[in-house]
Amino acid sequence: MTERHAGDQEGVRHTRATDAESHRFQARFFGPFHVSRDGAPLNDAAELGRTSARTLLKWFLLNPGIRVGSLELCELLWPVRRSRSNPNRLHVTLHYLRHLLEPDLAARQPSTFIRSDGKGLYWFDFADSWWTDVRAAERLLAAGKDADTKGDVETAITSYELVLDYYRRTFLPENLFDEAFDSSRTAYDVAHRDVESRLLRLYLVRGQIHKALPIALSVLERDPYSEEASTAIAEVNLRQGNVLAARTQFARYLETIRRELGADPSGSALRLWERIQRAG
Structure with missing residues (x-):
């Protein structure tokens, strides 16, 4: 690894660690x-305990800058309870949330965060x-794709791994x-x-088969028809010298897609199958 690439990776990790600390408010959606x-x-029942306030804050944080009408917000908060009292309930919820986020907000003083045009x-x-x-993950993903495009594989891997750390915790x-x-x-x-697919490809490029295998198994667990994951597992076994396991994995994949999908593998997959056959 070059000194520049090592510095780029460290910079990615350092940015992740310090960016959150530089902001007064922090919100986590993964987990x-x-x-x-x-x-x-602010998650205590005494503070952010109202279900409507929590839901509204989540939606606002996921959609910053998007202007939405009061009727849409009522539908968001109380989808099965259409009532004439909903606009009043929305007003109460907004008032509660404004003062939760800014306890020192004076009467009639506009909120720094929850903005209104006065017309609904x-x-x-x-x-x-x-x-x-969520925004941190999006920036890391963009950085990973940029490094990937430029051929900076190590920085791309570092960025994708950090993104995957978030995604594995499950969104809300x-x-x-x-x-x-x-x-x-x-x-x-x-x-x-997409991130798992990108990491799987880069791990195989770098020969990091110990990292490629769990990613491939994770993909296959969600999608038993994934050619990418199935061939990656076969490839890993082949590189480790376990030809029998590689042949068994690939044969299982062939049987599955032909029996259940009526499909044939791609040309690259068939070339892998030929390599496995020659190795055996």
Whole structure:
């Protein structure tokens, strides 16, 4: 590894560690939702205990700057309870959340974060005070793709590994069945699969088969038809000299896709099969 590449990797890790600390507010979505202000948690029942306030804050933090009407917010917070009282309940929830985030907010003083145009549209402004793990993961993913494109494999691997650290914790596990966050969850599930695919490819390029195998097994657990994962496992076994295991893995994959999908493997997969046959 070159000195420059080692420095780039260290820079990626250092940025991750210090960026969160430089912001007054921190919010984590991967793993149980957690918010802190000045290092103190805001998740206690006495503070962020109202379900509607928690849901609204989550949505705002995931959609900063997006203007949304009061009716849409009511639908978000109380989808099965359509009532004339909902606008009043929304007003109470917004008031509660404003003062939770800024306890010293004076009467009629506008919130720094929860903004309104006075005509029923609301949006959230980070005001350079918020760090969230979802945005950190997005920046790391972008950095990994950029390094990947430039051929800086080691920095790309470091960035992807850090992203995967987030994704493995599960996005909002307490809201698995909450439709309000379905689109975000789907996006991160897709990104999770993409990062695993990128890491798997780079691990094999670098010959890091001890890291490639668990990634391939993880992919295969979610998608038993994945040619990429199946061939990677066969490739790892072949490189380790376990020809029988490689042949068994590939034969199982062939049987699965032909019987259940009526499909044939790609040309590159068939070339791997030929290598396995010659090795045996």
